[in-house]
Amino acid sequence: MRALTTGSRLALKAVTHIGSGDPVLYKRFVDLARGVRGLGLDQAMFTNGDFPKDYCRHILDTFTWIRFSLDAATTETHNRVHVGRGSFPSIIDNIEWLVANRKGRDFFTVGIQFVLHQKNHHELKEAGILAKKLGADYLNIKPVINRGAVGIRTSKFDLGTRRVEEDIRWMRESLNDETFEVVYKPYQFQINNTPYHEDGAPNPDFVRRYKRCYAVNFEWWIENSMDVSVCGPMNKFVGNLREQNIEDILGSERYREVVEAIRIDECYRGCRPHYLNEIMHSLDHPDFAFHKNFVG
Incomplete structure (x- = not known):
């Protein structure tokens, strides 16, 4: 909390709780959430959703989105993908409770993520229908990216880009409306470290027009060891908050x-x-062909 207190004084705006485990496993999770909120910071969380029902009220009172x-x-596919113990129904209950008890989507956003691979692709459309039925605001679809951090190896996959894009196109046309959106970043499905590009080569349509990373100035990654990186995926370590303060x-x-x-x-594709880097590049280069007033 000392680091976040200093950060709030230095114009820190928000904190996202995320990790290879789950944020709610921290024994003082509720105290931490209250403390962050007490600093006037927005906070958000990526979670598997398998937390006690009494956490829901604390989350609703202290978080901006989840x-x-x-x-x-x-349940069957969820158990297979998450090596679970039948927690799917209780997770669905938590989603329904948060949606039913929030003041509205302007005050608290509920999203669902679907990390797509060969073992769950058959339920992609059904997951979109379920997410909308539950009252979630969006379904975010991502591919498993082979950076060595996933248990299911991408080399085993045989999904093709066309098949994935056809399914997502159907979902967006059938499910998107003023209250729900199917979200995905096309470039993430067409890169050389996912299983979705048929010939295994980098997508020639993917171009980085920016020459430097602006994003490192907008977010830090803080590990449970208190190591700090300006880019977590590329391990750009800059210090440790046990030994140093933010300043x-x-x-x-x-x-x-x-x-x-x-x-x-050298950055992974x-x-x-x-998209943040594209936007910042456009602001830094006035002649760049980008509608600056429509960055959302």
């Missing part, structure tokens, strides 16, 4: 060297803030 990593539409890290030679040494052509 995204459930569901990745299935049935020390920001003013350090290491921070400057790491940020200046980032080479866009599924980069989440790709």
